Amino acid sequence: GENVEQHPSTLSVQEGDSAVIKCTYSDSASNYFPWYKQELGKRPQLIIDIRSNVGEKKDQRIAVTLNKTAKHFSLHITETQPEDSAVYFCAASRDTGFQKLVFGTGTRLLVSP
Amino acid sequence: GAVVSQHPSRVICKSGTSVKIECRSLDFQATTMFWYRQFPKQSLMLMATSNEGSKATYEQGVEKDKFLINHASLTLSTLTVTSAHPEDSSFYICSAKGGDRARNTEAFFGQGTRLTVV
Numbered sequence: 001g002e003n004v005e006q007h008p009s010t011l012s013v014q015e016g017d018s019a020v021i022k023c024t025y026s027d028s029a030s031n032y033f034p035w036y037k038q039e040l041g042k043r044p045q046l047i048i049d050i051r052s053n054v055g056e057k058k059d060q061r062i063a064v065t066l067n068k069t070a071k072h073f074s075l076h077i078t079e080t081q082p083e084d085s086a087v088y089f090c091a092a093s094r095d096t097g098f099q100k101l102v103f104g105t106g107t108r109l110l111v112s113p
Numbered sequence: 114g115a116v117v118s119q120h121p122s123r124v125i126c127k128s129g130t131s132v133k134i135e136c137r138s139l140d141f142q143a144t145t146m147f148w149y150r151q152f153p154k155q156s157l158m159l160m161a162t163s164n165e166g167s168k169a170t171y172e173q174g175v176e177k178d179k180f181l182i183n184h185a186s187l188t189l190s191t192l193t194v195t196s197a198h199p200e201d202s203s204f205y206i207c208s209a210k211g212g213d214r215a216r217n218t219e220a221f222f223g224q225g226t227r228l229t230v231v
Contacts, residue, residue: 043206
């Protein structure tokens with residue numbers, strides 16, 4: 001089955017810096033890659049997603065890149081703000097069968113003022 | 114985005130009792146619902162996948178007799194933790210997907226249920 005690895009597990013940056021979180025996946029049939037932000041005790045919220053027919057996607061300060069050949073994808077947050085502090089999870093799924101999401105291990109991002 | 118409501122948000126139960134958690138899609142029909150378990154500071158581990166009107170598919174290592182899942186309608190799935198023990202204490206989250214199954218779509222999450230077994 002699919003296995004998703006995520007690095008780093010923790011990331012501390014100063015406000016205004018950029019943050020990059022990387023994930024690798026094992027199932028070459030996976031073609032949907034969402035990123036979720038989860039604040040303590042709350043539900044994961046989708047912040048951006050990308051499909052395998054696209055190499056890069058951007059939404060304001062957030063961007064995701066995908067390298068299908070290498071089977072890795074990354075989340076880029078620019079001009080970080082303290083409210084970006086949270087745990088971020090990457091995930092991968094196929095578009096067949098149950099389309100179940102397999103999550104990475106999470107990255108705790110701390111943005112200091 | 115679509116709304117998924119999970120209830121209760123917190124529950125404390127005695128060891129040996131059963132607890133039912135509900136997951137409802139409020140404004141869309143959920144063709145598939147997923148149940149996850151999350152330990153403190155860890156990732157979401159998929160427990161099972163359920164489709165309306167059919168039996169749930171459990172992930173390896175998840176006891177189907179202990180974690181009973183029922184997906185009776187396109188808007189409701191329930192997870193029952195039977196004969197709960199302290200080691201079952203965890204954060205349980207459901208998610209739901211709807212729409213065209215031919216296209217992979219966003220999964221919407223419930224707010225989670227923190228179960229504490231004493």
